[in-house]
Amino acid sequence: MTRFESLFPLGRLQEILDEIDDLLEEVDSDTQTWFGLHGWMAQVRYAMGQSLSAVPDFFDDAERITDPQMRGPFAVFKTLKRLEEGRRDEAIAAAEGFRDAFEGDTQLLLIWGPVAAEALLDLDRLDILKDITVPIEAQWRYQTWLRHRSEGLIAEAEGRHEDAAEALQKAVAIAESLGHRYGVTWAGVPLARVLGELGRDAEQEALLDRIEPLSAEMGTRPLTEEIARLRGNQNLAEAN
Structure with a gap:
């Protein structure tokens, strides 16, 4: 395998x-x-x-x-x-x-x-x-990616959006350095969601521009749909 x-x-x-x-x-x-x-x-x-x-x-x-x-x-x-x-x-x-x-x-x-x-x-x-x-001892960078992503998801679920953004940004950076497109998008989508919650719209838009084509190429429909939803929220906020 x-x-x-x-x-x-x-x-x-x-x-x-x-x-x-x-x-x-x-x-x-x-x-x-x-x-x-x-x-x-x-x-x-x-x-x-x-x-x-x-x-x-x-x-x-x-x-x-x-x-x-x-x-x-x-x-x-x-x-x-x-x-x-x-x-x-x-x-x-x-x-x-x-x-x-x-x-x-x-x-x-x-x-x-x-x-x-x-x-x-x-x-x-x-x-x-x-x-x-969370207890994972990182021997490889991808293990650190998994821990940061999980910490970000947990922080988001608990309403700690600043902590979530910090952890997910680390996860995205690691995945990008490894060339792991799956890791970039699976950490990038929740990061974009959190950035929207924090009102960091310019950062959110730049991130969506990076991960949207990756998701489309991989065929990860749930992520593509979430990106479209975030785009819609972004457009609605701009209209108001």
Whole structure:
């Protein structure tokens, strides 16, 4: 899966889906590789705003997933799918497993952390987000990106907009230095939202101009829609 791990931060999402389709034709079903491919499919489809209905619901087969590297992805996938289905209580129960699933595995968390964070925000479970991301000891810059992004999202949710802006600006700067388009946009969109809350309109507009084409190129529809919403708010404020 290392190729997907390198493609994902670069925002080459459709390329990952295409390769998954090709690989699924070659692997036996219900194998660890089969489970892993569908875990990646779920994450990429979520990032692109596509339904998870096309991903097999294999949660009854959890005991057959023996690869420890699949624990985190499995928990995140189950949470996202139950959220999409409107089964909130089951989504919360699945999210409770994030702490154990990601314990001590920051490399795995780097890949799944951004998507896990979105699910936890939807579920209003900032406590879990704090537990799995804020204590990260940064060995690599991308780990620092994840921590700053999570700290920014937590601060935004708690109404600490200045703190949120500071943390998210650090995250964007790190992602840009690494050439990680996915990281730039996934930290840039909440940063733009926070800048709007702070009335820093010129900074918000400049940031939206940078991240809008990146989101469009990657096909991350939820981010593109949020950018359009922020543009609309900006235009409304100017009209008033």
